[in-house]
Amino acid sequence: MSEQTKPKVLILIFGATGDLAKRKLYPSIYRLVNNGTISQDFAVVGLARRQWTNEVFRENVAESVQHAFEDADDLEQFASHFHYHSFDVTKDQAYIDMEKLVHELEDQYDTAGNRLFYLAMAPEFFGQIANKLKEHGLKETSGWTRLIIEKPFGHDLASAKELNSKIRAAFDEDEIFRIDHYLGKQMVQNIEVIRFANGIFEHLWNNRFISNIQITSSETLGVEDRSRYYDDSGAIRDMVQNHMLQMVALLAMEPPIKLTTDEIRSEKIKVLRALRQLNPNEVHEHFVRGQYGSGEIKGESVVGYRNESEDLVFSNTETFVAGKLFIDNYRWAGVPFYIRTGKRMKAKETKIVIEFKDIPMNLYFKSERERHPNLLVIHIQPDEGIALYLNAKKAGSEALAEPIELSYNQNAIHSINTPEAYEKLLYDCMIGDATNFTHWDEVALSWKFIDSILNVWKEELPNFPNYDAGSMGPEKSSQLLQQNGFHWWEV
Numbered sequence: 001m002s003e004q005t006k007p008k009v010l011i012l013i014f015g016a017t018g019d020l021a022k023r024k025l026y027p028s029i030y031r032l033v034n035n036g037t038i039s040q041d042f043a044v045v046g047l048a049r050r051q052w053t054n055e056v057f058r059e060n061v062a063e064s065v066q067h068a069f070e071d072a073d074d075l076e077q078f079a080s081h082f083h084y085h086s087f088d089v090t091k092d093q094a095y096i097d098m099e100k101l102v103h104e105l106e107d108q109y110d111t112a113g114n115r116l117f118y119l120a121m122a123p124e125f126f127g128q129i130a131n132k133l134k135e136h137g138l139k140e141t142s143g144w145t146r147l148i149i150e151k152p153f154g155h156d157l158a159s160a161k162e163l164n165s166k167i168r169a170a171f172d173e174d175e176i177f178r179i180d181h182y183l184g185k186q187m188v189q190n191i192e193v194i195r196f197a198n199g200i201f202e203h204l205w206n207n208r209f210i211s212n213i214q215i216t217s218s219e220t221l222g223v224e225d226r227s228r229y230y231d232d233s234g235a236i237r238d239m240v241q242n243h244m245l246q247m248v249a250l251l252a253m254e255p256p257i258k259l260t261t262d263e264i265r266s267e268k269i270k271v272l273r274a275l276r277q278l279n280p281n282e283v284h285e286h287f288v289r290g291q292y293g294s295g296e297i298k299g300e301s302v303v304g305y306r307n308e309s310e311d312l313v314f315s316n317t318e319t320f321v322a323g324k325l326f327i328d329n330y331r332w333a334g335v336p337f338y339i340r341t342g343k344r345m346k347a348k349e350t351k352i353v354i355e356f357k358d359i360p361m362n363l364y365f366k367s368e369r370e371r372h373p374n375l376l377v378i379h380i381q382p383d384e385g386i387a388l389y390l391n392a393k394k395a396g397s398e399a400l401a402e403p404i405e406l407s408y409n410q411n412a413i414h415s416i417n418t419p420e421a422y423e424k425l426l427y428d429c430m431i432g433d434a435t436n437f438t439h440w441d442e443v444a445l446s447w448k449f450i451d452s453i454l455n456v457w458k459e460e461l462p463n464f465p466n467y468d469a470g471s472m473g474p475e476k477s478s479q480l481l482q483q484n485g486f487h488w489w490e491v
């Protein structure tokens, strides 16, 4: 990349002393600079209330990079671009002082007036910060201004609308980058490529040839130290409203006519519009919620959710969700999309299984039970790759046919770390590519769907805990598929 095409930028991180900034943002910025993806003409302003000096801030930045990449070098030089400004987002004076600092740094680092505001803070501040940035002239610059907003974007449709209107009062839609870090993952971005760059799949990608699609995102971890946030949110808000529905949209969308942000987003929006809204009875039939009790993970005993902390003793928050979704359009009529996600499950993995319909008469299997449909598996994380399960005769085997696996494992082949989702997304934002960020229409349609489930759940007391830590969730999650003659594939 020539020096001229590398983005020059001043990044302002709100919440610079927080967990996300330390674990994700500083290492990602380091990689972008170190790989020469962005210009050396960059600076970062860290903003938070703590009374840190530039030196303390830089030490923290260097430490977090070192923690992520043991062999990181030139850290002192890298960290010298970081400046700290003690700042309370609720105080006007703070923005007045910040504006002065921004001008000084823009002169010092020649960042072409480009300003990226990254809100790595609690969502209750998002609207206020956006408006104060505008009010205090921080959007007035010769370059671009863009706003990255962390999840969660609202708590339900009403609060998301309210938040959106506050932010839109200060920033245009094309300046707002709503992060869904799943969209920055290599293999999530690959869904589109696997589908639309391979004739053998795209021709079969419909209800004539696919019997069902399964998306699993399981974690072995419990609630850790995020209990306050998590208990208020639960698995459906934390995982389904955003990441899982985004994966559904990518799997189900029509081919875009061009690979542009607008075209891709508009196809995803159509899928979310076609997502069947559930009436209260259907919520019971199509969705299962769960909360983990005690159990064993990798040979170690772990406590149940309600014993994780004192304030969770009476909690009815779900730590697991499974659901059956239908997309009512020509391509997908009748094909269930099954999703499941949860904490303290048996394995940590995110994967998509596409199950193809079997041929009408398969003479190579003696019984129905032995038959193995063709599967395409997309491993999102921690493994990154694809596997295709076919039936063939294995040399020396008595059986007429057996399933064989053709697989490609991206992280085994490229031994260097694949870029972190945040690294890709930060870069996309700097070049103004919003394809892998969520448009407001996607957020609103997802919330509308989730609200219809939450409205039913809130009226009924769940019977929790209903799955053991270390399992794959409540029994009812398996029944959801059995009703249609399917089962979760553990491949």
Ligand code: NAP
Pocket: 014, 015, 016, 017, 018, 019, 020, 021, 047, 048, 049, 050, 087, 088, 089, 090, 119, 120, 121, 122, 123, 150, 151, 152
């Ligand atoms: P966190 O560790 O609690 O950090 C919050 C930050 O906000 C701190 O730097 C805090 O610094 C600052 N802050 C709080 N009140 C402030 C005020 N009035 N003025 C200025 N600064 C203030 O939170 P986090 O885990 O980094 O999460 C940040 C955002 O990212 C949240 O929206 C979260 O949902 C989202 N997110 C986080 C993760 C993750 O892995 N952590 C993952 C996905 C999404 P001071 O105390 O020094 O002011």
